[in-house]
Amino acid sequence: MKITFLTVFLAVFSLSITAQDVFETIEVSYNLYAIENPKGGNVAFLVTRKGVLVVDAGSTPSNAEKIVNTIRTITKKPIKYLILTHVHGDHTNGLAGFPKDVKIIAHKSLEKNYKEFNQSNITNYKNNVLPNHLSNLKAKLDSIEDKKSTEYNTIMEDYNSSVDYYEDVKRIKFRTPDITFEDFYTLKLAGERIVLEYVGPGHTSDNIVVKFSNHNVIHTGDLVFNKTFPYLIIEHGVDVYNWIRILDDLYKENIYTVIPGHGEVGRKITLKYQSDYFKDLSHKIEDFMDSGNNLEEIKNQIKPKDFNLKGNESQLPVNIEVIYSELSNKGRDWWKF
Ligand SMILES: [Zn+2]
Structure with a gap:
């Protein structure tokens, strides 16, 4: 696929989504399921006799429809609540694929953040990036004489999936959450x-x-990327220092299963692995700072293979930059783990 930037906001292209498609589910506890969503953020859903509660909306309307279809294979109860863990499009852009009467719950700043961070990207994708991408592919197809060649077929495949994706993106529509809260909300x-x-x-x-209190299960949103490099975006309010503290605090709680924002469903130890990654990386950065290296030199010396993670390797330099600037701004004495 050619367009890969902005994958945080919009899903990677889907090759063949039909309404009948469903995802695999993992029953992490009685009546509580996880979907390890390959095209967006991971989803959890809880089935009760009064209806279904879902955590996170997937990355596009068709991704969400597949989530809804998956829920329908388990229960015919109505989907009553949809909780959004955070603003990013791979967790929120599926909203239009959910039933119209579902009650959306989110933090009070999510709507403002969505308009600020996501809306212009989606509009740009819809009006510029995808139409341009399609017309480039079309021009390439027209220029190839042998319509049976492998090259032609490969581009044709890209073209068809891009058309599907374009149609999907056009359907993305945000909805104001019905219930918002500042610190806590208990349902x-x-x-x-x-x-x-x-x-x-x-x-x-x-x-x-x-937190699903009856089950000792937590959906962490993107506070956990299980066994893969995390996405850190300065403009979206990333705070690694606090992130580590959040994970360390959660680790003290009575939690058995962790549904991360991305990667496989894990156990309590998964919280510690995420925290340890940040501590390990920050200690590495501190050592290089002590030896007089600047940011660029540090970025060149710390490699993905230094960590036991796979996927999103391109994020490592960004991770380094964020932690480096937090270390510099907050002060080394204050930042101690
Ligand atoms: Zn995210």
Whole structure:
């Protein structure tokens, strides 16, 4: 696929999505399921006799429709609540694929952030990036004489999936959350207790965690990228120092299963792995700073292979830059783990 930047805001292209497609589900606890979404943020859903509660909306309307179809294979109960863990499009751009009457719950700054961070990117994708991409591909196809060649077929495949993706992106529509909160929100549903907690800035300024109290299961949103390099975006309020503290605090709680924003469903130890990655990286950066290296030199010396992670390797230099600037701004004595 040619267009890969902005994958945080918009999903990677989907090759063959049909309405019948469903995802695999993992029953992490009784009536509580996880979907390890390959085209967006991971989803959790809880089935109760009074309806279904879902965490995160997927990356596009068709991604969301596949999530809804998957839920429908487990239960016919109505989908009542949809919780959004944070602003990023791979967790929110699926909204239009959910039933119209679903109640959306999010942190109070999510709507403002969505308009600020996502809206112009989506408009740009819709009006410029994707139409240009399609007309470039079309021109390439027209210029190839042998319509049976492998090159022609490869570009044709790209063209067709891009058309599907373009149609999907055109359907993205944000909806104002019905319920917002500042610090805590507790939902009681048919004997279930779901606690939503704003933990302060970490991955974004609006990231919340969702605790399924009856199950000792947590959906962390993108505060956990399991076994892959995390996305850190300065403009979206990233705060690695606080992120580490959030993870260390959660690690003290009675949690058994962790549904991360990306990567496989994990156990409690997954929280520690994420925190350890940041500590390890910050210690490496500190050592290089002590030996008089500047940011560029540090970026050149720390490599993806120094970590036991796979995927999003291009994010490592960004991770280094963010931690380097936090270390410089906050002061080394203050930043101590
Ligand atoms: Zn995110």
